[in-house]
Amino acid sequence: RSWTARVWLVMADTASSFVVQKHWRATRERVEKFISDTYFTDVNLRGRLYPHTAPLLSLRWCQATGPAPGPSSYQDAVTALEGAEEVLGREVSIGPAWSTHWFRCETEVPQGPEWAGRQVRLRWDSGCEAMVWRDGEPLQGLTGNSDGHQLRTDFILTKSASGGERFVLYIEVAANGMFGVGKGGLINPPDPNRRFSLSLREIAVFDTEVYSLLTELSIIIDMAKHLPRDSQRAHEALYTANEIVNMCNPFDKSTFPRCHAIAARFLGEKNGDSQHVIHALGHCHIDTAWLWPYSESIRKCGRSWASAVRLMEDHPHFTFVCSQAQQLEWVKEHYPGLFQRMKTKAASGQFIPVGGTWVEMDGNIPSGEAFVRQFLIGQRFFKQEFGHYCTEVCMGGQV
Secondary structure, eight states, X not given: OOTTOOOEEEEEEXXXXXXXXXXXXXXXXXXXXXXXXSSSTTTSSGGGSSOOEEEOSEEEEEEOSSOOOSHHHHHHHHHXXXXXXXXXXXXOEEOSTTOEEEEEEEEEOOOSTTTTTSEEEEEEEOSSEEEXXXXXXXXXXXXXXXXXXXXXXXXXXXXSOOSOOEEEEEEEEESSBTTBTXXXXXXXXXXXXXXXXXXXXXXEEEOHHHHHHHHHHHHHHHHHHHSOTTSHHHHHHHHHHHHHHHHOBTTBGGGHHHHHXXXXXXXXXXXXXXXXXXXXXBOOOOOSSSSSOHHHHHHHHHHHHHHHHHHHHHOTTOOXXXXXXXXXXXXXXXXXXXXXXXXXXXXXXSEEEOOOSSSOOOSSSSOHHHHHHHHHHHHHXXXXXXXXXXXXXXXXXXX
8 A cells, every 4th residue: 555646536528538536535535544543553644653662660550548639639649659569561450430540650761862852752541531740730631542532642751852861750540531431321320330441651752743744734634524525625625635645755754844835835825815813712611510520520620721731831822711710719729839820821811711600600590699699709709819800701611
């Protein structure tokens, strides 16, 4: 199978002329498999994202005795893990549902030209939700590949390795998926015996050049898939994505600049001076009470906003909107260090409180008095903690 092969459909227009077109489905699937994490990863672009890997030095595991989130739980875990069992070469089953588990990960970046100057990441997939901690502070949430939803399975250790750096991280693992532990379906009653498996635990070089090209190609092929099939822009997107695949040799980065140029040509096209300008802001809608216990709502807030703040630190242009004063108060109580980092980013304009209410309340049943108190108590919190009132309203997740 060659990625440089081209699939053509020749259609007779008249007896003396031909229109040559690419077969839509065959071309789309060709591009999709070129960036797939399932098919042909030995030869496609996705397979070059983590070109070098190394095992952890040590991995210790213990189950928490209580569900309470926050730094106190972290300190208890650090103490318990000092004498915990080593599970580096063993299978690890995490459960039952709603239980909390802690891991102490120790690793060292290998010496050698393959690692020097490269970005190195921890890769971790426990099949469920998790939080990376260091020095008593939550740093980033992780989401395992158990329910087919959003996947986040890596954490940046260093953006430019020298070789020989040692890292000790603590990972808090919650035995539930992003949407709880419904038995046989998302909103079904929870399965109390649900268990998850730790399937990935290593460090790896993260190739930022491959990632940049993957991002461009993913955007363009998604445009081809989701724009109206009969639109000119959809066909241009498919043609451009196929052209990039024709040009790209995943094992020869000298082909990458030409691929970027093809993508830039397409993405830089404008639809006239009257086109809309759209501004995208980050947001994560967290249900205060839905398919999990309140203790898990609190941890979801910690995981989500620690990840958002970390993105803000790496991308100064990134802005993130956040509603529901109740959830912010939870973070203030259970993750005080994170809350201070959020306030710092709010002062710089990156973390933007919105909504003005205590929670995103139901808009159908409550009385007028309930509405008033939602805004009264909510706006009071935003004013006290962030120095100003919110100027937007957020109802049921819709700003």
